Amino acid sequence: MSGIPRRALRAGGVVAAAALVLTGCLQNPNAGAGGGGGGAGGGFIVGGTAPNDKVVTILGAFGGDEEKNFNASLADFEKTTGIKIQYTSDQDFTTTIKQKVNSGDAPDIGLFPQPGGMLEFASQKKVWPIDTYLDYDKLQGTLLPGFLDAGRYKGRVYGAPMRNAVKSIVWYPKAAYEKAGYSTSPTSIQDLQKNVADKIAATGVTPWCIGWESAQATGWVGTDWVEELMLRMYGPTVYDDWTSHRIPFNDPRVVKALDEAAKFNKDPKMVLGGTKGVLNTAFADAMTPAFSNPPKCYLHRQGNFATTFYPKNVQADLDNQVGIYVFPKFEGGYDGQAILGGGDLAALFNGTDPDAQKVMQFLTSDKFGGPWAKAGGWLSPHKTFDTSNYPNETTKKIAEIANKASVLRFDGSDLMPKAVGSGTFWTEMVKWENGQSSQQTADNIEASWPKS
Template identity: 30%
Template sequence: MRAGLGRLALAVAFSAGCAVPAACAGPAPAGTVSVIGNWSGAEENSFQEVLHEFERETGIHAIYHGSQSLNKELETDVRQGHPPDVAIVSSLGQLAGYAAAGVLKPFTLPGAETNRYGRQWLRWSQDVRPGDAAPDQWYAFVFKADLRSAIWYDPTALRALLGPQETAAMPATWDQLVALQNRIRAAHGIPWCVGMESTPNSGWPGTDWIADILLHQSGVEAYQDWTNGRLPWTSAVVRQAWTTWGSLVQGPGAVAGGTQGALLTNYAAAGNLMFAQPPGCYLDHKAAFVMANYRGGTPPAQPGADFDFFPSPDAGGGTGDVREVSADFATMFNATPQAEKLIQFLASDAAQRIWPGIATGSAFSADAELPPSVYSDDVKRRVAATLHSGTLCFNASDLMPASLSAAFNQAVLAYLSDPARLDALLAQLESLRQQAYSTQTGTFKCGRA
């Protein structure tokens, strides 16, 4: 484990001009601010551009640490008494626990009173507040938003396989999605790009898919009951979501490399098979951040021409405009002047434009006032519009207790390896649900954007 970042204190012997009033009111304090998040590779490079602008504006040095085991590492740091100054975390359930334990520090949030961030995005940020918080105190805000209910495809490859009509109108219902899958198979193509490997969190692409299916198959109320620990894993609703996913990805010719290959294939590498010659697969169910992986290939895939998306279709739940989404929440563990400056900067309109404005990036803002022109292409603009319309439901795994979320990941891997184990796996998850929610169930809700 890294050294305690929260205890770092270097003096910075330069100052800079200030273009973001919220971030730079008064003299810039010398020193550093430590930040932890889960971004690495291209995503880390994009976030570093945000931090570099913060350093230029304030003269404060930001030290970023990226961890693929973010939740466990942060929990350890908090327990040992030396958390980072600022953490950017996707698990809303984990953050609510930190707030209840009194380890998060409050801050003011510019624009909150005007719904600049979008109503439902603000509601989820409010869910992190402890019960005794003042109305103007915030303990988290959405720094980066993402769309989970998305199916990606290569228009050029699909058109070459099936004909021009296949990209004129993409599936709007589950039956149409299944029909498209069957036409791909009939044309000797492999429909689905599936990769479960994402150490140490392998399996999450499957949990995303199952959650998305449950939402669109059984509706918002069932989804809320499930994510808040009120719906048993052994219920018909939950089981049906698993078997519906299984009907897509199990069986000969359904998945590139077969189900056993999918267990070993990295989630990002799986989607890039769409751009092989000939294509290794044609459809990729993945969060919108995967756009950066597509753009990072050789040669880089181009939005619109080489990749596009359609929202996950209604599967009988009457959920045509309902989307599963996720977010990375900025929070403060140490109320230093430097940490407060960084929080205010990250929440500013100027900072919210930086990562979404990177052409090869794949970040989206919960700032409803951000103009579409910030995004570099039409595909990004459509994703951004989706994040500010319809009914939004938060990613299920990020609402569950950490132990249950981790077991969900492992159960996906076991089910993909051996579908006959499904009932036993659901029984195990149900036992964990009863333990995790023995005293209180969750209160997170879906809502209109």
């Protein structure tokens, strides 16, 4: 999921429809049509405030410091354009946005933490395709490859990213790890296993720090492992077929990915505390034992948000306390470097308002986000963003990992129907961790997939 802390708080908050995701062609169907033209054509429903009123309303899910930094990133734009932006934070965004749009009280712009709900509105012509107001080709040229595909419905794209989340990171306690001489650039998952994890295990220490416990959302960490492996073993095309159910969940390739995930998550020699430790350790506490002296585990696969849960002394000296590298390729699998991630997608409800169009053009550009980036906790989805805005070398390196990726794909469970993505995929993974076979797990999830 794009924002994992929000995910843990909102179990069951994903609205997705598999039939809506990644269908049709994978190029701009109206090349050259964008750039702010818009107009009322195409039969799209107009929502939001009155056009040209110099007020643009935005509804999103992030609050607290994130809301403060978001508003700070819009301040200069507001001064320059004279447009007043009114942002409202709602932790139950998924429910609230549906209620507002369906009652005729849509905001001008919605910031979607998952693509599913936005694509549902796209199928109802309640959000506007980005080619009616953005320069699609320019945007495609600056964004991480594959990012726009998450907002695609029947060939057209209906949302553009304004924030990036990178999940495919391996974290380690820098001083102890490097003193022991373990590789900081494994070339494949097999290399990581043989020349790092096995060597750590040979010293009597379990290599992996993994925690799944997340109250009602327990299991999502396990789904991320399967998604990482599906993407690396078979590439983005098969991954898309899987998340959209063009292949069944119990396809032999999915079962094999589950078996590979078991090598990290279910082997008591590989993961701290064995299966009980995995299920009983809060996801936010998983890395904490790595900062013991000596470390009780060394390797943590988690997203860029993981640092917010690290001990305060580690956060205060991040560059010296932790090291990172990309979760590597799977030998014999997809040849490119894939990144599993997510982000917040901005979508336009008020497609005929020039003010709302201008806000969308800025919000989805590589010029947005400087103050937020400097404050920490935010990554631009653009390869062309000025990385000097990032507050430390660790964040800059994460951005570099993303920028060099061959392809980015959204968290798979965010693209699946709610009954699966935040339902059986989570719960069956818990059973899997408790000993259920990969085949049975895949069969059970496939049986739960909505029939329509």
